[in-house]
Amino acid sequence: MLKRSRPYSGSPARAGMNAILEGTMPTLTPVKKAVLPAAGLGTRFLPATKAIPKEMLPVADKPLIQYAAEEAVASGIDTLVIVTGRGKAVIEDHFDFNPELEGALAGKGKKDLEKMVREIANMARVCYTRQKQPLGLGHAVLMAREMIGEEPFAVMLPDDMIRSEVPCLEQLLRVYRATGGAVVAAKEVPPAMVSAYGIFAAEPVKDRQWKGRLFRVRDVVEKPKPAQAPSRLAVIGRYVLLPEIFDFLEKTRTGAAGEIQLTDGMRELAHRRPMYAYLFEGTRYDAGDKLGFLQATVEMALKNPQLGPSFREYLRTLPIRRKR
Numbered sequence: 001m002l003k004r005s006r007p008y009s010g011s012p013a014r015a016g017m018n019a020i021l022e023g024t025m026p027t028l029t030p031v032k033k034a035v036l037p038a039a040g041l042g043t044r045f046l047p048a049t050k051a052i053p054k055e056m057l058p059v060a061d062k063p064l065i066q067y068a069a070e071e072a073v074a075s076g077i078d079t080l081v082i083v084t085g086r087g088k089a090v091i092e093d094h095f096d097f098n099p100e101l102e103g104a105l106a107g108k109g110k111k112d113l114e115k116m117v118r119e120i121a122n123m124a125r126v127c128y129t130r131q132k133q134p135l136g137l138g139h140a141v142l143m144a145r146e147m148i149g150e151e152p153f154a155v156m157l158p159d160d161m162i163r164s165e166v167p168c169l170e171q172l173l174r175v176y177r178a179t180g181g182a183v184v185a186a187k188e189v190p191p192a193m194v195s196a197y198g199i200f201a202a203e204p205v206k207d208r209q210w211k212g213r214l215f216r217v218r219d220v221v222e223k224p225k226p227a228q229a230p231s232r233l234a235v236i237g238r239y240v241l242l243p244e245i246f247d248f249l250e251k252t253r254t255g256a257a258g259e260i261q262l263t264d265g266m267r268e269l270a271h272r273r274p275m276y277a278y279l280f281e282g283t284r285y286d287a288g289d290k291l292g293f294l295q296a297t298v299e300m301a302l303k304n305p306q307l308g309p310s311f312r313e314y315l316r317t318l319p320i321r322r323k324r
């Protein structure tokens, strides 16, 4: 169970919704841009990532980063700001037109494939900014400041692959539209795992419409030791943030692991503006980790309409037995 403190009774979530319905709340700026940090060195995935960006490793038949891009578009995002670095240019090629390839596919009558590669380039407006030094996730997000401007925006960590009926980011945007606050995806993790995540200090919002999934965030700590963790409610890599966070990130000093942490900017924001943690519905894979990546690959391949049936049959032939 989560270490729950006193329930939050003010129900700003309901108040926000009522204010919108009554027309007494200023119209919220819609969230149209998402930042996808992709500048990391991928050290957890060596040697595969020595010369290939981790974001381009294929999970079933698509590169990892395309799953986050598709989730963004399915959630109503129209602009992706991808934060890259040295050796990541192939990500730009992936989201660009490829006239030679399209011409060759057209020449062979492979219309479906031609359409598919073109759609990847057309799915959203994509812009790039570079993080010249690996100074941390908070610093990577700060590199997008000029492209985001003064609007609320999403951050999506491509390593976190989320399979769900309603796209995870769309789930967060529903909370944003009802509350006007910042919203971060959350998941309960075992005590031994808290030091791998940002961990919230949060109180459940007692309002039946949220079915116990919404929490008001009081604080958030990056990768605490189990004894110091305020709960077991962990940050998962989908965020809806308010533009004020950039001022806090500018002032943030190096924190956990000697890096400028997004979590440290978030805690400043949470101290000044409403922030919520939302226990999203869906399954999350840590595809930046070798085992998580394999799990995501197997599940995505099974779900794939073309690959799924024969892959399932193949898996059944494997001599996998439970140890007695």
Ligand code: G1P
Binding pocket: 137, 157, 160, 196, 197, 198, 199, 222, 223, 234, 235, 236, 237, 261, 262, 263
């Ligand atoms: C990052 C964030 C952390 C969050 C995690 C989710 O950590 O800093 O707060 O819980 O993503 O995947 P990383 O996994 O990059 O170390």
